[in-house]
Amino acid sequence: MEIELVAEGLRFPEGPIAMQDGSVILTEIAGQRLTRITPDGRKETFAETGGGPNGAAIGPDGAVWVTNNGGSFDFQEINGLLIPGPTPPSHKGGYIQRIDPKTGKIDTVYDQCDGKPFNGPNDLVFDKSGGFWFTDHGCSTPEGRKHGALYYARADGSKVSRVREHMISPNGVGLSPDETVVYMADTMLGRLWAFDIVEPGVLAEPPPFQPGRVVCNLPGYQLLDSLAVEASGKVCVATIINGGITVFDPSGATEHFPFPDLLVTNICFGGPEMTTAWVTASGTGKLYRAKWPRPGLKLNFNA
Numbered sequence: 546m547e548i549e550l551v552a553e554g555l556r557f558p559e560g561p562i563a564m565q566d567g568s569v570i571l572t573e574i575a576g577q578r579l580t581r582i583t584p585d586g587r588k589e590t591f592a593e594t595g596g597g598p599n600g601a602a603i604g605p606d607g608a609v610w611v612t613n614n615g616g617s618f619d620f621q622e623i624n625g626l627l628i629p630g631p632t633p634p635s636h637k638g639g640y641i642q643r644i645d646p647k648t649g650k651i652d653t654v655y656d657q658c659d660g661k662p663f664n665g666p667n668d669l670v671f672d673k674s675g676g677f678w679f680t681d682h683g684c685s686t687p688e689g690r691k692h693g694a695l696y697y698a699r700a701d702g703s704k705v706s707r708v709r710e711h712m713i714s715p716n717g718v719g720l721s722p723d724e725t726v727v728y729m730a731d732t733m734l735g736r737l738w739a740f741d742i743v744e745p746g747v748l749a750e751p752p753p754f755q756p757g758r759v760v761c762n763l764p765g766y767q768l769l770d771s772l773a774v775e776a777s778g779k780v781c782v783a784t785i786i787n788g789g790i791t792v793f794d795p796s797g798a799t800e801h802f803p804f805p806d807l808l809v810t811n812i813c814f815g816g817p818e819m820t821t822a823w824v825t826a827s828g829t830g831k832l833y834r835a836k837w838p839r840p841g842l843k844l845n846f847n848a
Contacts, residue, residue, distance in 0.1 A: 546802055546835055546836070546838070548834070548835040549833065549835070551582060551586050551823075551832045551833060551834050552582045552586045552588060552831065552832040553830055553831045553832075554588075554830055555573055555588075555827075555830040555831065555832065556573040556574070556575035556576030556627070557573060557576070557620065557627050557629070557827045557830065558573055558574075558810070558825040558826075558830060558831070558832055559572045559574055559598075559599055559600065559810050559827060560572035560598065560599060560600045560612075560668070560771070560825075561601075561811055561812075561813045561832070562601055562602065562603060562813060563813050563814060563821070563847075564847070565847055565848065567583075568582060568584060569581070569582045569815075569823050570582075570591055570601065572594075572598040572601050573598070574598060574599055574618065574827075575597075575618075575627060577593065577594060577597065577598065578591070578592060578593045578594060578598065579591040579598060579609065579611070579644070582832055591644075592644050594613055594642060594644075594651060595613075595616075596613040596614065596639065596640070597613060597614040597615060597616045597618060597639070597665075598611045598612075599611075599613065599666065599682075600612040600666070600667055600669050600679070602669050602670060602677070602844070603848045604700050605671065605700055605846050607646065607846075608645055608646060609644040609848075610642070610644075610700070611641070611642040611643075611644065612666035612667055612668055613642050613666060614639040614664075614665035614667060614682065615637060615638050615665065616636055617636050617639065617665035618632065619631050619632065619633045625829075626807065626829065627828055628828065632665075632684040632685045632686065638656065638664060639656070639663045639665045639681070640654075640656035640663060641653070641654045641656070641663075641666060641698065646848065654700075655698060658696060658705045661707075663681050664684045664691050665681060665682045665683060665684045665693070666680070666681050666682075667680045667693075667715065667716050668716060668718045668771050669718065670718050670719050670727075671700070671846055672720060672845065673724060673845050674745045675699075675700050676699050676745050676746055678696070678697050678727050679696050679698065680715035680716060680717070680718045680729060681695075681696065682714055682715055683712075683713070683714055683715070690714075692710070692712055693712050693713070693714055693715040694707050694709060694711070694715065695708050695709040695712065695715055695727070695740070697746035706746060708740075708747075708748055709729075709740065712729075712731060713731055713733050713734055714732040715729055716729075716730045716732045716770050717730040717770060717783070718730075720774065722774070722842055724742065725742050726740065726741055726742060726795075727739075727740045727742055728740075728760070728772065728774070728780050729757075730771070732768050733768065734762065735762055735763035735768060735769055736759060736769070737761055737782060738756070738758065738760065739759075739760050740756075741758070760780070760793050760795060761797045761798075761799060763784070766786055767786050767787045767791075768786055769784060769785070769791075770784070770810040770811060771783050771810060771811035771812070772811075773813050773841055773842070775837075775840065775841055776819065776840045776841060776842045777839055777840075778795055779793065779795070780793045781841075783824070784809060785807065785809065785810070787801065787803075788803060788804055788806045788808065788809045788826075789802050789803040789804045789809055790802045790804065790812055790822075804826055804833060805826065806826035806829045806831065808827045808829075809825070810825050810826075811824070811825045812825075813841070814840070814841020814843075815841075818840055819840040819841045820836060820837045820839070820840050820841070821835075821836065822835045822837040822841070
């Protein structure tokens with residue numbers, strides 16, 4: 546696969562959104578901001594969010610919605626790579642933000658569920674009804690790890706529910722083309738989960754003693770990050786250590802597309818035929834563009 550470097554000098558880029566004008570809006574977690582990358586690679590600050598903006602998506606209202614981990618990583622420079630380290634003592638939890646693209650106004654829509662603060666919201670995806678699934682990655686403490694969860698929320702701020710909890714390290718989240726399955730990547734397990742959907746925000750009962758169905762566990766030490774879904778239903782998950790994009794067929798078969806970074810963190814699709822892939826290489830702070838062999842799934846909302 547031929548890849549093209551579009552932008553560099555980014556502070557741990559994530560959450561890319563392919564916009565209709567050909568630009569890409571992405572998060573810079575360590576930079577605490579959202580940045581717009583024009584087709585010629587020029588960088589413009591879109592919003593200063595504070596905390597740790599991680600995932601981003603266009604909502605039904607045309608606003609940019611952000612899963613902000615609240616600064617849950619202490620970043621370190623190691624061998625020329627920017628690496629997310631332990632959670633700093635100053636971390637108080639994360640939140641869901643809404644950014645008005647016309648005024649730049651930033652609102653915190655959710656910061657807790659049932660009185661329990663979020664640990665580190667990570668990624669999100671909107672369904673056809675206008676609600677959104679999002680993951681909480683959890684965070685580290687001196688005594689051990691706080692586990693994460695899968696959530697569902699309404700975009701009007703009226704309701705958020707914890708749908709699956711006590712998950713190790715939830716990260717990427719995406720929907721099957723028919724929206725009957727929500728996929729979730731678990732970073733530390735190198736595992737892609739599938740959860741069957743009964744109705745928006747409601748999951749079917751899982752198999753006994755299991756939170757959901759396992760699509761595949763990657764062999765060896767490979768860590769999974771954020772994801773996007775192809776129009777065919779294959780799930781493209783950014784892969785750390787074995788840097789690149791691992792494509793999971795719902796049957797469990799996989800294929801791997803390498804990119805030049807140990808910390809490849811996300812992918813999104815755009816272009817007239819949805820075959821332009823935008824990939825964030827976070828360790829080196831770069832954004833790549835590639836011609837994907839198959840079209841990506843068009844998201845429900847864009848701007």
